[in-house]
Amino acid sequence: MTTFESEYINFNQRLFTLRNLSFLIEFLIYSSLIIFFNLSKFYTIIIELFLLAICCFIIISRSKTNVDLITFQENRIILNGETFNTKWIKSIDIKETYIQIKSIGSRKGLRGAVFYLEIKNKNDNYIINSFETYSDEGIVEIFSEFKKFKDEKIIIDEKLIILRIQEKIEKCQ
Structure with a gap:
């Protein structure tokens, strides 16, 4: 049994990140271009509200789920995580994954x-x-452990990404 754990981040911490803030700011800048077309004030307001709803939906759906504990047992992967602030545990067969x-x-x-x-x-x-709750070393270890439990070889494309991760670890730490 092998376990990998990351730091816990609740829904509010996941929702209010710089990545989501920058996405919202970019959206507001680009959507302000609609005002310049000036179809009519009513249609402009409707379009802006519709696009803002889509933007909020994207941000919430991107932030709602987090996996913070991964356990490998025999032929199963057990994932512990949460959706919004509700914790869940999923057990998945490795052969079908x-x-x-x-x-x-x-x-x-x-x-x-x-x-x-x-x-x-x-x-x-x-x-x-x-x-970004797992370290780069942790990502490589989880990937290698999965491949080991499934009895798969690491292909060239995957090796190239692993080499980039190792290069990042060597150069940036």
């Missing part, structure tokens, strides 16, 4: 890159480290 290691680039270069895992099952999808 697929994992991808991904990265989000940054203008800061490798130092600002964020690496995360996407666990896909036929019923559900989970994103691990969407709020």
